[in-house]
Amino acid sequence: MKTALITGANKSIGFETARQLLQLGYHVYLGSRDLQKGQQAADQLQAEGHAAVTALQIDVTDPASIAAARTELGQHTRVLDVLINNAGISGGMPQPTLTTAVSVVKEVFETNVFGVMEVTQAFLDLLRESAAPRIVNVTSGLGSLTLHTDPTWKYYPVKGAAYMPSKAALNAYTIMLAYELRDTSFKVNAVDPGYTATDFNHHSGPGSVPDAAARVVKAALLGPDGPTSQFFSDDNAPETGISPW
Structure with a gap:
C-alpha cells in the first residue's frame, strides 16, 4: 500500500485530498x-469506511514537532511515497505593502515557506525509499x-505584502528542489488548487473543495x-494547465 503525508489536513482542501487518496488505496498520514x-x-474518514488513515501531530513552524512527527511516522512505515505540503496561512487581508508589519510577513513565511x-528535508529520507516519490x-x-x-489578469488588483510573496518564494523553492532531484525518480511540482470556497477566504471563492483537491x-x-x-494551475491557465511563474 502506498503512503502519503499531508500537512494541514484536518480540514478543507487538505482533508478532501486525504479522502481522495484514501479512495485510491493510499494509507494517509493526516498531519x-x-x-x-x-x-x-x-x-x-474512518467512519466513512476508510481504515487506512492515521492522525499525525505536526506543527510546520516548530522544528521539534517536525522531528517528532518524522520519528513517529518512521515507526509506522519505512517508505513515504507522497508528501503534500498543504499547510498554509494568509496572514489576514488586506496587506498593504507600505503599512503591513514585518512581523506579519515573517509569520506567513514561517508557515508557507x-x-x-x-x-x-525531514522526510526526504523516507521519500527516497519510494520507487516513485x-x-x-x-x-x-x-x-x-x-x-x-x-x-x-483577472486577479491583478489582488496584491499584498505577505501572502503573495510567500507563495512566490514557495514556487522558487519548488524549482530549486526539482532541479536538485532532477536525476532521480522524484517529481516535484507546485499546484494552485484555484480560488476555492474555504475557511481560508471566508468561503468567498467560486471553486469547490473536491475540484481543488483533485488538482x-x-x-x-x-x-x-x-x-x-x-506550476500547475487550471484557474490561471485553463487551456494548458501550466501557469507562468
Missing part, C-alpha cells in the same frame, strides 16, 4: 498542528510574478513520464 482536531478528522523546507507544494495563482505584472491529487499521482518543476 495536523492540533492532534485532537487531526484525530477528529481521521475518525470522520520555511515550514515547507523543514518538513521536506512525489512532492506536491500547494501554492496559489497569486504567487505568479508574471501574472502580477499583467494588468489584464492536488493529480500531481501526486504523476507517472514516470510526468513533468517535474511545473
Whole structure:
C-alpha cells in the first residue's frame, strides 16, 4: 500500500485530498498542528469506511514537532511515497505593502515557506525509499510574478505584502528542489488548487473543495513520464494547465 503525508489536513482542501487518496488505496498520514482536531478528522474518514488513515501531530513552524512527527511516522512505515505540503496561512487581508508589519510577513513565511523546507528535508529520507516519490507544494495563482505584472489578469488588483510573496518564494523553492532531484525518480511540482470556497477566504471563492483537491491529487499521482518543476494551475491557465511563474 502506498503512503502519503499531508500537512494541514484536518480540514478543507487538505482533508478532501486525504479522502481522495484514501479512495485510491493510499494509507494517509493526516498531519495536523492540533492532534485532537487531526484525530477528529481521521475518525470522520474512518467512519466513512476508510481504515487506512492515521492522525499525525505536526506543527510546520516548530522544528521539534517536525522531528517528532518524522520519528513517529518512521515507526509506522519505512517508505513515504507522497508528501503534500498543504499547510498554509494568509496572514489576514488586506496587506498593504507600505503599512503591513514585518512581523506579519515573517509569520506567513514561517508557515508557507520555511515550514515547507523543514518538513521536506525531514522526510526526504523516507521519500527516497519510494520507487516513485512525489512532492506536491500547494501554492496559489497569486504567487505568479508574471501574472502580477499583467494588468489584464483577472486577479491583478489582488496584491499584498505577505501572502503573495510567500507563495512566490514557495514556487522558487519548488524549482530549486526539482532541479536538485532532477536525476532521480522524484517529481516535484507546485499546484494552485484555484480560488476555492474555504475557511481560508471566508468561503468567498467560486471553486469547490473536491475540484481543488483533485488538482492536488493529480500531481501526486504523476507517472514516470510526468513533468517535474511545473506550476500547475487550471484557474490561471485553463487551456494548458501550466501557469507562468
